[in-house]
Amino acid sequence: MSERFFPDGMPQPLADQIHLPWWEAAAEHRLVVQRCTECGRTRIPPAPLCASCGSHDSDWQEVSGRGEVFTYTTVHRPIAADQEVPFVIAVIALEDSGGLRMISNLVDVAPEDVEIGMPVEVVWEDMSEDLAVPRFRPASP
Numbered sequence: 475m476s477e478r479f480f481p482d483g484m485p486q487p488l489a490d491q492i493h494l495p496w497w498e499a500a501a502e503h504r505l506v507v508q509r510c511t512e513c514g515r516t517r518i519p520p521a522p523l524c525a526s527c528g529s530h531d532s533d534w535q536e537v538s539g540r541g542e543v544f545t546y547t548t549v550h551r552p553i554a555a556d557q558e559v560p561f562v563i564a565v566i567a568l569e570d571s572g573g574l575r576m577i578s579n580l581v582d583v584a585p586e587d588v589e590i591g592m593p594v595e596v597v598w599e600d601m602s603e604d605l606a607v608p609r610f611r612p613a614s615p
C-alpha cells in the first residue's frame with residue numbers, strides 16, 4: 475500500500491461504465507486521459523462523446539503525471555472524520571495531455587508554500603486494494 479494522505483472516511487468515487495477504465499488505470503498507478511480517435515482531442519473527466527467532433531470513439535492516452543498548479547484553494551473544514559486540516563484542492567495543468575486540467579489535492583506541501591505555476595507530479599494514494607486516487611506533490615527536480 476502507498477503512503478496515505480486522507481482517512482478511509484473520505485467520500486469514494488463511483489465508477490460507471492464511462493469512468494471505469496479511468497479508475498482501472500488508476501488502480502495500476504497509470505494516469506490516463508481519454509482521447510477522441512476521430513479528431514485527437516483529449517478530455518478529462520471521461521465522457522461518452524467528443525465535445526469537439528461528436529464522435530463516440532475514443533481510447534486512453536497515458537500521461538506523465540507531471541504538470542503545474544493552475545489555481546488552488548485551501549480548505550479549513552474537514553469533509554471526513556479524522557481528516558487533518560487545512561488541506562489544499564488544486565487545479566493541475568497536466569503536461570503532455572493536450573492542455574487538460576484536472577482537480578486533485580496537493581500533498582507533501584504546506585498550504586502557505588503552494589504557488590500558482592508550481593511544478594507538481596502525481597503521487598498515488600491506495601485507498602483500498604482496487605482504488606487508487608491521484609494526488610499531486612511538488613515535483614522532484
Ligand SMILES: [Zn+2]
Pocket residue numbers: 510511512513514515524525526527528529
Ligand atoms: Zn473528436
